[in-house]
Amino acid sequence: MVQITGVQDKKLTAIFDPPDEAALPEEALARAASLLEQADGLLITTGAGMGVDSGLPDFRGTQGFWRAYPALAKARLSFEEIANPQHFRDDPRLAWGFYGHRLRLYRETMPHAGYAILQRLAAHMAEGCFVFTSNVDGQFQKAGFDVRHICEVHGSIHHLQCSEPCASQVPAIWPADGFSPDVDEASCRLLNDLPRCPACAGIARPNILMFGDGAWSDERSAAQHARLDAWRQRVERLLVIELGAGLAVPTVRWFGESLGVPLIRINLRDHEVGSSQAVSLPMGAAAALAAIEARMSA
Numbered sequence: 001m002v003q004i005t006g007v008q009d010k011k012l013t014a015i016f017d018p019p020d021e022a023a024l025p026e027e028a029l030a031r032a033a034s035l036l037e038q039a040d041g042l043l044i045t046t047g048a049g050m051g052v053d054s055g056l057p058d059f060r061g062t063q064g065f066w067r068a069y070p071a072l073a074k075a076r077l078s079f080e081e082i083a084n085p086q087h088f089r090d091d092p093r094l095a096w097g098f099y100g101h102r103l104r105l106y107r108e109t110m111p112h113a114g115y116a117i118l119q120r121l122a123a124h125m126a127e128g129c130f131v132f133t134s135n136v137d138g139q140f141q142k143a144g145f146d147v148r149h150i151c152e153v154h155g156s157i158h159h160l161q162c163s164e165p166c167a168s169q170v171p172a173i174w175p176a177d178g179f180s181p182d183v184d185e186a187s188c189r190l191l192n193d194l195p196r197c198p199a200c201a202g203i204a205r206p207n208i209l210m211f212g213d214g215a216w217s218d219e220r221s222a223a224q225h226a227r228l229d230a231w232r233q234r235v236e237r238l239l240v241i242e243l244g245a246g247l248a249v250p251t252v253r254w255f256g257e258s259l260g261v262p263l264i265r266i267n268l269r270d271h272e273v274g275s276s277q278a279v280s281l282p283m284g285a286a287a288a289l290a291a292i293e294a295r296m297s298a
Contacts, residue, residue, distance in 0.1 A: 053287075071187050106139070115144075134153055149228075151224040172217045266284075
């Protein structure tokens, strides 16, 4: 069980009830610890479930999404419908109400203890670790991971691009640091000025791959992927540890499975594995990582 409590500066922290030791999957945990000891490079692949222990919503199911955004529930807009670039053309204040709220939430949220455990698990490996994530929240950067070893396959909410990528725009992608959204949560609408493209003054949008998105600028993510490919070439005994990657958007799961290397899958719900090289842990990210680390220390 996870309880979320507010702390100073509006940041969030997670308080974990101690796991029931008798209920832990000991054999799987031991196998996971053994795989980590044998690897010389750790590929950390994550989906929305990784952020749940920090208090972030994973938008699992329409009802769960609408509980987080009641104004969108009233409008009967699902996550797939609001996360569409067309809204930045038709109703940009509604689009930025949703993404502005998320940007502010991610800025205020602190990474849970599992992020630090991952750094410690990879510290003894000759090639360290690389992150491949579908999350756009920037939590790995905030947790202190090397920014050169992070691949955000769906982009980042902390970067912006033009809603209608203009030919003269340089750079095509820029940091969102100068934008502080003021959102009316009751209506899910942006109250302050819309962010603008520095080249054409058109409305800016997050540099995130949305549903039905033909205008996403992928240069930043492509460069990250190239660095990941170069890193993988140096690793002789690669291990994938997958955390909170679901089946609704299976990009992360497919990528890890396609590499044909040992895999540790940590997922409370979608934990099934189809390979003898894979280990399944039906647990939350923070609890599973703590349990693995404890067994390695022992």
